[in-house]
Amino acid sequence: MSLLTINNLSMKIGAVEILRDVSMSVDPGQILGVIGESGSGKSMTAFSVMQLLPEGATCTGEITLGDTNMLTAPEPDLCAIRGNDVGMVFQEPMTALNPVKNIGDQVAETIRIHEPSVSKAEALSRARAALDRCELPGDRFPLTRYPHEMSGGQRQRVVIAMAIARHPKLLIADEPTTALDVTTQAEILDLLKRLVVEDNMGLMMITHDLAVVSDLADHIVIMKQGEVVEQGAAATLYRDAEHPYTKALFAASSHQPDRSAPQHALPLLQVKNLVRDYSLPRTKLFAPAGKFRAVNDVSFEIKRGESLGLVGESGCGKSTLTRAILGLEALQGGEILLDGKALVTGGHISRAARRKMQVVFQDPYGSFNPRHKVARLITEPFHLLDTPPTGLAHDLAIDQALISVGMAPDDKHKYIHEFSGGQRQRIAIARALIIRPELIILDEAVSALDVSVRAQVLDLLAALSEKHGLTYLFISHDLSVVRSITDRVLVMKSGEIVEQGETETVFEHPTHPYTKALINAAPRLPDDIKETA
Amino acid sequence: MLRYILKRLQALLISLVVASLVIFSAVEIVPGDPASFMLGINAQEDTIMALREQLGLNVSLTQRYFTWVTGMIQGDFGTSYTYRTPVSDMISERMVISLPLAIYALTLSTLIAFPAGIIAATRRGSVADVSVMGVTQLGVAIPNFWFAMLMVVVFAINLRWFSAGGFPGWDAGFFAAMKALTLPAIALALPQASILARVMRSSLLDTLSEDFIRTARAKGLTRRQTLWRHALRNALIPVLTIIGLQFAFLLAGGIIIEKVFFLPGLGQLIFQAITQRDLIVVESVVMLLVFAVILVNFTVDLAYGLADPRLRRSR
Known part of the structure; x- marks a missing residue:
């Protein structure tokens, strides 16, 4: 008999229908992967x-856990x-x-x-025992630790310890590794797998990332807009998906944008021996403040028309490096050349240099002023021009920028909250493009997007690069995305570049142990899907 | 935690020194010579000089500052120019009214605000919430002296439960004294409680929407347990800040209420002293108030440290 049975579950919040006739079940010791994009109703x-x-919220249908009907x-x-x-x-x-x-009390x-x-x-x-099981040993993680003294992965282990402390029959994990680095993600997934085996527990694993559950789940449910579109044994579903949405989802996950932009031999951006120190708080009142070297002697260059990837886990210094290239960080050593000229002169970055660089940030929700209309938002970079276009030319520039990212010119009259995450990211790209920069820095620009939207944005980036001869610096923690869109890649760890080279070479034959660890930790879809996609 | 306390203590001392310097120089800059003011406009030049000498106004500024500060540390606040009595006596006479009144009002305000804020937050959108929001809106808007007069009309004149004003002194017995302070305390507490209840409500609403509240519910805690064990302590930081600010205000900010109820409190003392150019009294009372504010902030800081372990380390 199943541990958890969900039968024709429908759910409404007010008059809005959130779930429609959802059915699935979990057996003891089984791992059920529930996959869907945002708004699919998987968390609900x-x-x-x-x-x-x-x-x-009101539910109809049936949810039976053991002998209990959870709805009544x-x-x-x-x-x-x-x-x-x-x-x-x-x-x-x-x-x-x-x-x-x-953590002990919790x-x-x-x-x-x-x-x-x-x-x-x-x-x-007993709490100690639960934490030990979740690989937080007592000598390093005493019960008196507070959450702020731990990293994200360690905190997730505490949450897991809390959830399994009473040896529950069922564990529900809602995107448990989405916010974590790849190596941490791999460890947490291993931990969950081990706990399932040890306690013969059922695990309902909710994720947007197909690769995460591909070698973990026994059974997979694909959800879309509040409905289950397809489900089946993991071993077969990946190969024999029938529903068009499932197929599209699989295709989008391993999407390879078509890139054929010409490259030039001349470097556009050169970074030489860059050093950035942060001072640490004083430990004693009159002791000299300590230093933390966030970027240590980093050198690389980007050729015109090239797409360069920068990968590394959180805290590796990639954000600091990005900020330095944008001229937002004071440097303690080294220099940055843009088009052969020093980027920062006399402590300031010139307007001419700023004009050549634009950035697209990760968060499509937080990076726009909600009180301005799109027309004003995307023309913000015009202040970098000595003679910004006016009148008709101004309107034409807006329309062109919007059309080039696949939006309608009429969208300029709308506010940003009227758009979805993917549309917002297109608008962010339009904002970057409007003054025709040469270098676009994409700082985790597709990380917050659903796979199908991500595939579209990656295609758009590839097309724009070909059309306008753009150069990209593509920063991401997501190795599969970097692999699909970049020509060369830099691997960064603890403020240093530990490996760099042609993307395919680095991924196929990594030389540095850290690169190897990263690539091994990254979840991968079964190979035969890629071929069918 | 010990290092946190020491750091806060260090900040407290620095604030005190800076405050004393600012107060001293501000009072010195104010136009009007106390000696000529005391003797009237027809006074002879040499009489004024003699009085200045007697008051110790002729020595250098630095010297006067140090005499003032060292005096205060020993509890000697100097002698009032106007009344020729020790300032410390005048202050302590007023303090026995103002301090209990402030504590009384703050206690009332907290006792009203906490339950009101908690009920409003946990039953968001209910009749209780709407009433709390409505009443507190009114409480903030109504001038407290008007409310005070209204209470005098109802409780003193019509019902005759309380006297309309005055203070019998602590010699008349604890209850008699407290009774005399009750109406003023309620008048002072009303706007404070309204603000505090609103802060409590919004802070608790924020906390209740946090992820760790959901985690607590997933562990099997009931709504009530989640509220008491997880939400309240986290919601307390902004509330503590407001309480600290309110106490400082209540000590001397109740001058209008003191007037309405004929209470000889600190507010009245400082008002008189300013109109009479009794600079030494002004200096001392202001310094005392600053000291009280700094001390309250220090206590609030310590309370932060107790409430939130993250602050113990980061500052």
């Missing part, structure tokens, strides 16, 4: 199982089930823990809430 399905829904069970029964029979792990480990309580709370008779000392010792 999970929250329906927990009955932790937003206010005004009264709240006190649900409280007794949550954390005891079913545990949950969330996407954002940085905010999932209470910042003012130490894990012990799960135990004491369900077994009030357990003494505090006993609960703490």
